[in-house]
Amino acid sequence: MPLYALTLEYHGGPFVGWQRQANGLSVQQVLEEAAAKLNDGIPPASIAAGRTDAGVHAEGQVAQIELVRKIAPDRLREALDFHTRPYPIVIRRAALAPPGWNARFSAIRRGYRYRMLNRRARPALDDGLVWHVKAPLDAGAMHAAAQGLLGRHDFSAFRAAACQAKSALRTLDRLDVARLGEELVVTAEARSFLHHQIRNLVGTLLEVGQGRRGVEWPRRVLEGRDRAQAGMTAPPEGLCFTFVRYAEEPDWA
């Protein structure tokens, strides 16, 4: 049976997250039910590169679905984009997956963006897409602190209690903090992340940005490997899964 790769954009607001759950609507369920309409009514099992949490957005999530018969990738993209209506889930690209390719396990790099609106007035235009932080943040200090976290480490201090990964060892390749006017943008890249890792990193860097902690503090938290020492978990609405890279890219239509 042919395996397809899909690039998805979605607004996390209305969903319980990527993964199917008994207590609400997931991105996975909407996608699989849309695909069922092209698959003799059978919802195909899907796998995603990243199991985004409730409220987390994506502009470059990658998922795979196996269908009972071949369909041209461009037609698949168009049909799924139609059947996911009216939900805020769209299919940006589709491709026949290369042999042996897996949306989750073949990924060699994942990118996320975390947006903070750093001003006194609440967000009107970007409500639901940013974390509103009223107190002025020092982006330079946050960026400097972030550089001390790059590389291969045990990230236990920044890991959710519910994290199911066997090991907390991860290699953080990029963690940039930049100011764009009233907005602070955190860009994070790694082969893979632990559950809540980026949101916990952002919540920790926030304390540096507010001047409550020094630039060296996040590195000490990392080395302590104790979640209780780190900052808060930043809220989901600021986070967006931006891209996935593969050693062998699907031939996107």
Place this chain on the structure above:
Amino acid sequence: MPLYALTLEYHGGPFVGWQRQANGLSVQQVLEEAAAKLNDGIPPASIAAGRTDAGVHAEGQVAQIELVRKIAPDRLREALDFHTRPYPIVIRRAALAPPGWNARFSAIRRGYRYRMLNRRARPALDDGLVWHVKAPLDAGAMHAAAQGLLGRHDFSAFRAAACQAKSALRTLDRLDVARLGEELVVTAEARSFLHHQIRNLVGTLLEVGQGRRGVEWPRRVLEGRDRAQAGMTAPPEGLCFTFVRYAEEPDWA
């Protein structure tokens, strides 16, 4: 009575536009009713730099309100930002207006941005903030065509039938078209604009971007002064009023 200047951000989606109307909720009504709570229950009359249409957004609209008594600009900003809840209208800045200043008539430059999402998939993250245009657009050709419209001209060809301005003479100072990935952004600046002028300009440039008309065509439409020759009126959701400049800026808190 003290006159205040306010910088507003709002999402145009839920409103009939800036101006009060019998048939629905306006930004002006929400602002004036919020201000009434600081004004002995009397809604003060407000004037805006630009009377944005239904569905048009703002991140830098400027309005004035006259209150019965003095209040510190920062407290005014905070209180209005509170009382405009839960509507997507926020007060970014407030100031005591300079003597003789008028939000509308003292403005010397207005800036707008028009966003198009130029891809096949519908928008999920920026739904309501962009015009979705599926067919590929040539931003370079649109930009070149736009340069032929700069300067002082009779813009009758790009003016709404309902436009109330006495003269259609306007000086267009900037009309840039740039591609940012899947997005096309039009940046327009002038002392003032006619009703629907930017949306009609965008709808006209679109035909150049699609290759249906040559780069010189919008200039010929301008010179013809006939609205029937120009392109469609681009939908309101892509438009955002970004800034207003004054010869004498209020001392923003």
